[in-house]
Each structure stands twice: as structure tokens, then as C-alpha cells.
Amino acid sequence: MSETETQVCWLCERPLGRPVEWHHPIPKSRGGRHRVAVHPICHRTLHANFANAELARRGSDVASLRRDPAIAQFLEWIAGKLPDFHAPTAKRKP
Incomplete structure (x- = not known):
């Protein structure tokens, strides 16, 4: 499946609308190349709650991210x- 054929958000699993943003589960600054489609609000929420180091540590484990109390809420x-x-x-938050 190509990136443009993705139908649901990687984080929230709701249908994608317009616009779509592309998130690197492992940040580019940490060597990540793979991208996943997300809603803009989901993308901002990920980066508001996790530093790149934490995102790199969790990698593509979206289930782990979803279990985080702030993300679950x-x-x-x-x-x-x-x-x-x-x-x-x-x-x-600092």
C-alpha cells in the first residue's frame, strides 16, 4: 500500500480527512525513514507529549504510545x- 492509499490515522485509527500529515515513528533526527499518515491534531499531540528521544525509544510501537495516559485521554x-x-x-510540558 502506498502512502497516499492510507485510509486511517496511525495514532487514532479514525478515517483521514484533509489535510494529512506524515509522521516519522522514529524521528528523522534519529535515523528514521518510515512515515505514517496522521491527522494534524494527532501529529501535534504526539510532539506535544513526547520528545524525539522518547519517540525514538518507543519506535513504531503505537500500542505503547496509545497506553500513555495523556495520549489515551x-x-x-x-x-x-x-x-x-x-x-x-x-x-x-517541561
């Missing part, structure tokens, strides 16, 4: 939203 909140839904994302 986000996923519960976003579950019923339309594919093109977007809202401001809080910045990463």
Missing part, C-alpha cells in the same frame, strides 16, 4: 470527532 476525546476536526494543541 486524547484518543478518548477525539474518538467521535470528524476526520477534519482540528483544535489548538497544548505545548509540551
